[in-house]
Every structure is written in structure tokens, then in C-alpha cells.
Amino acid sequence: MADYFTCAVRTGGEGMGGISLFLVERSTPGVHVRKMETQFDTSHSTTMVTLEDVRVPASAMVGPENAGFMMIMQNFNHERFIIAVAATRAARLCYQEAFHYAISRETFGKPLSSHQVIRAKLAEMARQIEALHDNEERVAYQFSCGVPDIKMGGACALLKVQASKTFEFCAREASQIFGGNSIVKEGRGKRVERLYREVRASAIPGGSEEILLDFAMRQAVQKAKRLNSK
Numbered sequence: 001m002a003d004y005f006t007c008a009v010r011t012g013g014e015g016m017g018g019i020s021l022f023l024v025e026r027s028t029p030g031v032h033v034r035k036m037e038t039q040f041d042t043s044h045s046t047t048m049v050t051l052e053d054v055r056v057p058a059s060a061m062v063g064p065e066n067a068g069f070m071m072i073m074q075n076f077n078h079e080r081f082i083i084a085v086a087a088t089r090a091a092r093l094c095y096q097e098a099f100h101y102a103i104s105r106e107t108f109g110k111p112l113s114s115h116q117v118i119r120a121k122l123a124e125m126a127r128q129i130e131a132l133h134d135n136e137e138r139v140a141y142q143f144s145c146g147v148p149d150i151k152m153g154g155a156c157a158l159l160k161v162q163a164s165k166t167f168e169f170c171a172r173e174a175s176q177i178f179g180g181n182s183i184v185k186e187g188r189g190k191r192v193e194r195l196y197r198e199v200r201a202s203a204i205p206g207g208s209e210e211i212l213l214d215f216a217m218r219q220a221v222q223k224a225k226r227l228n229s230k
Contacts, residue, residue: 001027001033001045002203008068016069021062030054040198074149077156081139084156084163087202088132090195091163094170095125098177111122112177121173128166135159154219157212164203171196 005024011081026033032050063071074157099122101221102112112118139159142152174192175182181189 001035001047006062008072012066018066019068020065021055021068021071023060023062024054024056028054028056040201048174075205077149077152080156080160083202083206084136084160087163087167088129088136089106090198091129091167091170092133092172093190094195095122095129098122098174102177105197118177119142121177123168128169132162132166135162154216157207157216160206161209161212164209167202168199171199
């Protein structure tokens with residue numbers, strides 16, 4: 001578990017303009033931490049952090065006072081991008097496992113891949129993964145060119161939604177191809193079973209799909225209004 005926590009603290013008035021960031025050491029008196037069990041695995045650092053009368057020095061403030069909210073929002077772009085990258089790899093792994101299984105598993109004397117419905121599932125998985133990867137490369141290129149974070153919010157939000165939806169689709173279709181082997185934690189389908197439990201961990205952290213879609217459209221509407229006012 002982490003030795004330091006970045007905490008958003010109310011240091012000013014109401015609203016987003018009154019929040020500052022502080023770096024709090026885990027060993028600080030009043031900080032209590034315990035690990036939480038999650039749906040997907042145990043090799044993680046998801047924790048319950050309780051703060052009871054914790055005192056930190058002013059020198060622990062990160063950035064200017066009352067400017068914490070904007071720093072959080074800018075960091076979300078990078079968090080969402082990283083989640084999208086991980087979801088893309090997971091989706092591709094679902095496809096890889098399903099593809100290998102389909103060409104080697106036989107039913108009634110024929111490989112699964114000889115059935116049109118199975119090939120259609122694999123084709124749709126591949127189509128969505130390649131479209132997602134292309135979108136990811138475009139966003140990565142914008143970051144590498146120095147496009148400011150304030151202009152990347154909508155793109156990162158839509159990318160993460162596309163990634164989590166693609167991962168969920170591929171996990172489901174891979175499970176359908178594996179059949180009963182995808183619901184046991186051993187054998188050839190154990191990776192797909194494991195990946196299916198990770199889907200929600202891509203769809204919810206960093207902003208749920210519903211919130212991010214709304215956020216992207218609100219930004220688009222605001223930009224349109226600014227352009228029309230000129």
C-alpha cells in the first residue's frame with residue numbers, strides 16, 4: 001500500500017475554487033489504512049483510508065492554495081488514458097485467447113473456427129479492438145505534441161468509454177466462444193474467466209461511462225457556444 005496520500009482538502013469557500021491538495025504521509029498520527037477486497041483480484045492497493053484529526057504542515061500543500069480542483073481534473077486525463085491502454089490490452093488478450101481456442105477446439109469433428117457464427121464473433125472483436133487502438137494512438141500523439149490538458153478532456157473521456165465498452169464486449173464474446181470453460185478458474189478458459197472479472201474495474205474508475213459521455217458533450221457544447229459568440 002502507498003506510503004503517501006494526495007488529499008483534496010477544503011481550504012477556502014464553497015465550490016471547486018476552495019479546494020487544495022496536500023501530501024499526507026501514511027505514518028502521520030490519525031491516518032488509518034486497511035486493504036479492501038475487490039471483485040477482480042487481491043494484487044492491488046485499493047484501501048479504506050480514515051482520517052481522524054490529522055494535522056499536516058502548510059509545507060505539505062501541493063501547488064497553489066485553492067487550486068487543487070483543476071489539478072485533479074487535469075490528472076484525470078492521464079488516468080483515463082492509462083486505463084484505456086490497459087483495457088485495450090485486456091480486450092486484445094480476450095481476442096487472442098478466443099482465436100487460439102477457436103482454431104484448436106473441435107466439436108462434431110470440426111474446429112470451432114469453421115462455423116460462421118464463431119468467425120463473425122472474432123471479426124467483430126478484431127474490428128472494435130483495431131478501431132480502439134487507432135483512437136488511442138491519436139490521443140497519444142496529441143499528448144506527445146504538447147496539446148494542453150485543458151483541451152484533452154473530451155478526447156480522453158470518449159477514449160476511455162470506447163476502451164471499457166470494447167473490453168466488455170470482447171470479454172463476453174470470448175466467454176461465449178469458450179463456453180463452460182470460461183466460468184471455471186482453471187484449464188484453458190481461466191484467463192478469460194479472470195479477465196471478465198476485471199471489466200468493471202475498467203468501466204468505473206476514472207469516471208463511469210455515463211459520466212464521461214455527458215462530460216464530453218458538455219465540453220463540446222461549451223466550445224460551440226464560444227465559437228458562435230465570436
